Amino acid sequence: MELQKPTHVALLSSPGLGHLIPTIELGKRFVLNHNFKVTVLAVTSQTSRAETQILNSALTPSLCNVINIPSPDLTGLIHQNDRMLTRLCVMMRQALPTIKSILSEITPRPSALIVDIFGTEAIPIGRKLNIPNYVYVASQAWFLSLLVYSPILDEKIEGEYVDQKEALKIPGCNPVRPEDVVDQMLDRNDREYKEYLGVGKGIPQSDGILVNTWEELQRKDLEALREGGLLSEALNMNIPVYAVGPLVREPELETSSVTKSLLTWLDEQPSESVVYVSFGSGGTMSYEQMTELAWGLELSEWRFVWVVRAPMEGTADAAFFTTGSDGVDEVAKYLPEGFVSRTRKVGLLVPEWAQQVTILKHRSIGGFLSHCGWGSTLESVTNGIPLIAWPLYAEQRMNATLLAEELGLAVRTTVLPTKKVVRREEIARMVREVLQGDENVKSNGIRERVKEVQRSAVNALSEGGSSYVALSHVAKTIQG
Ligand code: UDP
Numbered sequence: 001m002e003l004q005k006p007t008h009v010a011l012l013s014s015p016g017l018g019h020l021i022p023t024i025e026l027g028k029r030f031v032l033n034h035n036f037k038v039t040v041l042a043v044t045s046q047t048s049r050a051e052t053q054i055l056n057s058a059l060t061p062s063l064c065n066v067i068n069i070p071s072p073d074l075t076g077l078i079h080q081n082d083r084m085l086t087r088l089c090v091m092m093r094q095a096l097p098t099i100k101s102i103l104s105e106i107t108p109r110p111s112a113l114i115v116d117i118f119g120t121e122a123i124p125i126g127r128k129l130n131i132p133n134y135v136y137v138a139s140q141a142w143f144l145s146l147l148v149y150s151p152i153l154d155e156k157i158e159g160e161y162v163d164q165k166e167a168l169k170i171p172g173c174n175p176v177r178p179e180d181v182v183d184q185m186l187d188r189n190d191r192e193y194k195e196y197l198g199v200g201k202g203i204p205q206s207d208g209i210l211v212n213t214w215e216e217l218q219r220k221d222l223e224a225l226r227e228g229g230l231l232s233e234a235l236n237m238n239i240p241v242y243a244v245g246p247l248v249r250e251p252e253l254e255t256s257s258v259t260k261s262l263l264t265w266l267d268e269q270p271s272e273s274v275v276y277v278s279f280g281s282g283g284t285m286s287y288e289q290m291t292e293l294a295w296g297l298e299l300s301e302w303r304f305v306w307v308v309r310a311p312m313e314g315t316a317d318a319a320f321f322t323t324g325s326d327g328v329d330e331v332a333k334y335l336p337e338g339f340v341s342r343t344r345k346v347g348l349l350v351p352e353w354a355q356q357v358t359i360l361k362h363r364s365i366g367g368f369l370s371h372c373g374w375g376s377t378l379e380s381v382t383n384g385i386p387l388i389a390w391p392l393y394a395e396q397r398m399n400a401t402l403l404a405e406e407l408g409l410a411v412r413t414t415v416l417p418t419k420k421v422v423r424r425e426e427i428a429r430m431v432r433e434v435l436q437g438d439e440n441v442k443s444n445g446i447r448e449r450v451k452e453v454q455r456s457a458v459n460a461l462s463e464g465g466s467s468y469v470a471l472s473h474v475a476k477t478i479q480g
Helices: 017-034 049-059 084-094 096-105 117-128 141-156 191-205 215-225 230-235 257-267 287-300 328-332 356-360 374-381 396-406 424-439 446-461 466-479
Strands: 008-013 037-044 065-070 112-116 133-137 208-211 241-243 274-278 303-308 347-351 365-370 387-389 410-412
Touching (some): 008 117, 017 133, 017 466, 065 096, 117 191, 133 191, 287 303, 287 424, 328 347, 356 374, 365 424, 387 396, 410 424
Parallel strands (some): 133 208, 365 387, 387 410
């Protein structure tokens, strides 16, 4: 009897760890749950040490076959002032010929192409190959609604979005406050805004959308996107939307020496007594803000693990493509005098990059002061950890609002960290609110709600759960 060959799908990810990591996770699900063969085409920036590390570990024999596509030469195509999304879109556009030749040549011929949100210009390549094309949105459904509805807002609304008196209405979803709009909508004259609208128009060109959330978490926003939902009426977007999440990474197989000593220290701390502080793969802050954060942590009198980067003025995502190589001594130079020695017993500093998932799994972690990137958010809630929302860039202000105001899984800063300096007293208060939990009326219930959401995430991914069923449906459609 001839053994049936596994179905082969090709996944395309754009530069940046917030894109590469979730794409690989989606690939793993297809392999583990559906016995597919998966090839990940990873367009990479080649400028980030962490990206190289993750890529190298993915390139070693593993569940998915990963093909690295180094970003082509962009000389003359982008300007010094071009922002992150423009850079991403240009990198992806320039990589299209390589993507095309790989997709035409790999064997067995892929039965479907799944691209991330910056890869929608590759959909015509999939069409030519006569295979179904999906978009994988590694973020949440409310943001997806705004993204695909933005071309309509562009026609309806005059003037800058941030100057609007009223919140932006998206049919079927909560309105988006002008100050919460994604970075790319802040300046309608910027090249980045045009690229962003292109992404919003590109997504509905696919045969289906996969989104890294789950039904029980975001039912309303998912309904709004679906056939019969107001958004689908407005956009005529009658393509299926599958909530397949939360897809998050497993802890790293190999722990670095830094992580080993960190885990030994965490072992000695009481349960849920440490706040983990990290701003994703790109987050940076000003020197003044860093000083306030250091004082805030110290004033809170709670324990902490802080992934520290050198301060940067004027931009919140400066480290996105440039994870550096500073050591503890180097970053300590930017912290208040005596901070390191005063907090030696209660806090640990990790320079630049930490093995986050491994740390978040530890029972001593009781809160996560986070920039609210969706990857970090999911890693937090799937480990039952409440958040302190400190949004910086991209769609993070929307994530923070969703977490703090709709889902009750986070406390958030009263000022926007990209607009004003968050003061030490407020930082200390938020840390106490989250870590002390029930003793404080305001945060009462946050921890319980996070644990409920943690359970609902497990159920969604278990056999028969909503996300498991949704991905099975996609797998069956691909198999034909
Ligand atoms: N990450 C990590 N160590 C760090 C910072 C980030 O392992 O020091 C990982 C994190 O676990 C997550 C990803 O990088 O999986 C960042 O994705 P996210 O969506 O949170 O934010 P982004 O970096 O895209 O802003």
